[in-house]
Amino acid sequence: MALLELRNISKIYGELKALDNVSIQVEKGEWVAIMGPSGSGKSTMMNIIGCMDKPSLGEVLLDGTDISKEPQKVLTDIRREKIGLIFQQFHMVTYLTAVENVMVSQYYHSMPDEEEALEALERVGLRERAKHLPGQLSGGEQQRVCVARALINHPELILADEPTGNLDEANENIVLDLFRQLHDEGTTLIVVTHDPEVAEAAQRTIVLEHGRVAREILNENFGKQ
Amino acid sequence: MTKRKMFFRMITASLLRRRSRMLIALLSIAVGATILSGLVTIYYDVPRQMGAQFRSYGANMILLPGEEKPLTMERLQEALKNIPEEEVVGATPYRYVRLDMPSRQQSFISAGTDFEEVQKTSPYFSVEGEYPENTREILVGKEIAETLGLKERSSVELSYKTTAFPAGTDPGDIQAGKVLSGSAEGFNKVLLSADIVLDEEGKIDSIAVDAAYQTPGVGSQVGTDQAFLDQFIGKKPPFSLNTPDSEGTQQEENTEGVDAVSGATISSQAVVDAVNSAVFGSSEGGVIVENTEHFTVSGILSTGGEEEAYIYMSLKDLQRLTADETLDVAELSVSAGADELDNYSRAITDSELDISSRLVKRVTRSEASVLGKLQALVFLVTAVVLLLTMICVCTTMLAVVSERRREIGLRKALGASDSSIRKEFLGEGLLLGGLGGVLGAILGFVFAQVVSINVFGSSITFQPLLLPATILVSMAIAAASCQFPIKRAVAIDPAIVLKGE
Ligand SMILES: Nc1ncnc2c1ncn2[C@@H]1O[C@H](COP(=O)(O)OP(=O)(O)OP(=O)(O)O)[C@@H](O)[C@H]1O
Ligand SMILES: [Mg+2]
Numbered sequence: 074m075a076l077l078e079l080r081n082i083s084k085i086y087g088e089l090k091a092l093d094n095v096s097i098q099v100e101k102g103e104w105v106a107i108m109g110p111s112g113s114g115k116s117t118m119m120n121i122i123g124c125m126d127k128p129s130l131g132e133v134l135l136d137g138t139d140i141s142k143e144p145q146k147v148l149t150d151i152r153r154e155k156i157g158l159i160f161q162q163f164h165m166v167t168y169l170t171a172v173e174n175v176m177v178s179q180y181y182h183s184m185p186d187e188e189e190a191l192e193a194l195e196r197v198g199l200r201e202r203a204k205h206l207p208g209q210l211s212g213g214e215q216q217r218v219c220v221a222r223a224l225i226n227h228p229e230l231i232l233a234d235e236p237t238g239n240l241d242e243a244n245e246n247i248v249l250d251l252f253r254q255l256h257d258e259g260t261t262l263i264v265v266t267h268d269p270e271v272a273e274a275a276q277r278t279i280v281l282e283h284g285r286v287a288r289e290i291l292n293e294n295f296g297k298q
Numbered sequence: 299m300t301k302r303k304m305f306f307r308m309i310t311a312s313l314l315r316r317r318s319r320m321l322i323a324l325l326s327i328a329v330g331a332t333i334l335s336g337l338v339t340i341y342y343d344v345p346r347q348m349g350a351q352f353r354s355y356g357a358n359m360i361l362l363p364g365e366e367k368p369l370t371m372e373r374l375q376e377a378l379k380n381i382p383e384e385e386v387v388g389a390t391p392y393r394y395v396r397l398d399m400p401s402r403q404q405s406f407i408s409a410g411t412d413f414e415e416v417q418k419t420s421p422y423f424s425v426e427g428e429y430p431e432n433t434r435e436i437l438v439g440k441e442i443a444e445t446l447g448l449k450e451r452s453s454v455e456l457s458y459k460t461t462a463f464p465a466g467t468d469p470g471d472i473q474a475g476k477v478l479s480g481s482a483e484g485f486n487k488v489l490l491s492a493d494i495v496l497d498e499e500g501k502i503d504s505i506a507v508d509a510a511y512q513t514p515g516v517g518s519q520v521g522t523d524q525a526f527l528d529q530f531i532g533k534k535p536p537f538s539l540n541t542p543d544s545e546g547t548q549q550e551e552n553t554e555g556v557d558a559v560s561g562a563t564i565s566s567q568a569v570v571d572a573v574n575s576a577v578f579g580s581s582e583g584g585v586i587v588e589n590t591e592h593f594t595v596s597g598i599l600s601t602g603g604e605e606e607a608y609i610y611m612s613l614k615d616l617q618r619l620t621a622d623e624t625l626d627v628a629e630l631s632v633s634a635g636a637d638e639l640d641n642y643s644r645a646i647t648d649s650e651l652d653i654s655s656r657l658v659k660r661v662t663r664s665e666a667s668v669l670g671k672l673q674a675l676v677f678l679v680t681a682v683v684l685l686l687t688m689i690c691v692c693t694t695m696l697a698v699v700s701e702r703r704r705e706i707g708l709r710k711a712l713g714a715s716d717s718s719i720r721k722e723f724l725g726e727g728l729l730l731g732g733l734g735g736v737l738g739a740i741l742g743f744v745f746a747q748v749v750s751i752n753v754f755g756s757s758i759t760f761q762p763l764l765l766p767a768t769i770l771v772s773m774a775i776a777a778a779s780c781q782f783p784i785k786r787a788v789a790i791d792p793a794i795v796l797k798g799e
């Protein structure tokens with residue numbers, strides 16, 4: 074059974090169909106990239122998968138259960154328990170240090186544990202910067218903190234919307250390496266990107282156009298690097 | 299780390315690291331709390347303050363000697379036992395006598411009193427210079443000071459004379475053989491003088507009267523009428539003129555009577571006075587006990603009332619000068635309601651002390667009505683200030699929420715439930731309220747103190763209970779003002795974080 078299945082979902086804003094009858098499946102442990110021009114509905118889809126929005130039509134099955142009709146409170150619980158989020162704009166709490174930002178995620182999930190949070194920072198190579206505020210970190214470093222924050226609760230599914238959009242080559246590689254590690258550990262990854270290189274790191278690429286799935290590309294080179 | 303610890307770490311970090319906006323909220327709460335605690339302090343202190351204020355219009359209870367026994371300090375203390383000690387603001391004894399100032403040939407009403415108490419019962423006394431602290435220091439009324447040209451540190455001589463006829467006094471012992479002169483005013487205030495010599499026993503040995511300037515042929519006879527003058531010889535002063543009336547001739551006690559020269563009563567009286575004066579140094583009949591001391595003016599008293607024509611000295615000084623320990627009156631300032639005052643007054647009058655007590659009604663009655671109005675005013679101002687504080691905190695927190703939209707969205711995206719968001723904002727609000735409350739309680743005390751000193755002229759005591767009360771109230775206000783902003787925060791859509799706004 075697929076971890077995630079979208080069945081004929083549409084998201085309609087007045088006249089505009091941000092998503093138009095989209096159906097996709099993502100298997101457990103799979104690494105999927107989503108590409109498409111601006112306005113094609115990538116973020117809209119991520120919001121729905123991330124339980125932050127509901128589709129106008131269609132069903133969202135997560136672990137086999139339809140969550141598309143669940144109330145917001147249940148969606149919040151699901152998001153907290155199963156999903157890790159990484160955003161293009163980094164989105165850190167500006168007045169909390171790096172380690173505290175990681176701990177915020179633990180705080181909402183279960184118990185804050187500074188040691189574990191420091192280990193997560195270690196993993197993204199930022200243990201030394203644990204006590205720094207976001208303003209004192211570079212964009213790449215902030216994004217790495219966000220990755221640490223997304224993986225701290227060991228989510229089944231990590232959703233990343235343009236995680237490397239604002240990063241240089243070196244930081245992009247660090248982040249991709251982290252994704253590879255997560256993938257090796259069995260985490261399911263859905264990564265929205267404009268960057269073909271990032272897409273090529275995934276097993277499969279889904280291309281959206283005008284709110285529809287235009288095509289799917291399997292990456293034959295996956296795992297051969 | 300526990301969840302609670304992380305919670306506090308987050309909300310304190312929010313306050314400490316995002317200073318500017320939170321500082322405004324903190325400041326508005328602190329200002330509100332300051333005014334609140336300050337006004338409440340004054341509100342509760344007003345009755346006391348106003349009581350003191352009314353006391354400053356003078357005493358509200360007066361004790362007078364009864365019918366039989368004189369009033370003394372001991373008996374005053376005894377009477378004060380009828381009033382709870384803490385309600386007695388002041389109890390001032392007064393003894394009034396007339397003192398002469400020989401160098402100026404004038405006399406003034408002088409009061410002996412307790413200056414410490416005077417300052418409590420008559421706070422409207424305004425003294426230029428100092429209240430007397432040492433013995434032989436006096437306060438001189440402004441009127442006297444102006445007519446006599448007295449200033450601080452001026453020295454004055456005051457003397458107390460009693461005209462009495464103590465039996466057994468024998469001036470002759472000391473004055474025998476000497477020519478003693480005395481003078482007195484005769485007809486038309488023309489002076490007449492008498493020279494006398496006393497013998498060993500103090501009796502008149504010889505007498506010569508110069509009455510040349512009295513009415514010729516009438517008054518002047520007293521100097522030449524040997525029969526008149528002979529009445530003095532061999533007798534012991536003091537003398538007095540016999541006053542004929544229907545029951546025969548009368549004469550004053552303890553004196554030798556002398557018949558007037560017919561048709562020259564006034565001049566005859568003048569001769570008697572002059573002789574007495576020659577012997578005793580006074581124009582009045584009787585033995586003059588004169589006690590003179592030097593005093594230093596320590597201050598000039600202005601009251602706008604009759605007190606400006608008085609001289610004030612310590613009761614001890616006056617008692618020494620007059621050799622008399624009685625009091626004329628005691629003025630009490632009692633901090634109690636009209637009914638209680640009535641009870642105290644009746645208790646004193648009804649006691650065995652033989653002291654009569656009276657209330658100064660005018661002062662006690664107006665007190666209650668003014669107090670009521672003042673407290674209502676303070677209450678109103680407090681309510682308005684609290685409302686303004688709430689509006690200010692509410693708008694500030696709204697601004698904070700919209701400033702932190704992304705952060706709130708992020709927290710929600712990370713799995714924060716609505717109730718966590720609510721809890722966090724409420725926590726920040728309560729923390730702000732608590733801090734503002736502490737600040738406000740302290741500043742409020744300072745504020746109340748300043749107001750009290752400037753408006754009422756007296757300081758207030760710190761109410762320890764007001765500290766937790768102020769903190770609680772400002773926390774409640776902060777929490778209440780945060781309710782609407784929290785609603786806004788909870789309504790924020792987590793999806794905004796993915797839209798990259
Ligand atoms: N709340 C909304 N109300 C109305 N229209 C919306 C709303 N959210 C998204 N849209 C529209 O839906 C379409 C898809 O938006 P979406 O953000 O999913 O695009 P995207 O593929 O993520 O683009 P980009 O690559 O620029 O991030 C856009 O045309 C957008 O304007
Ligand atoms: Mg997008």
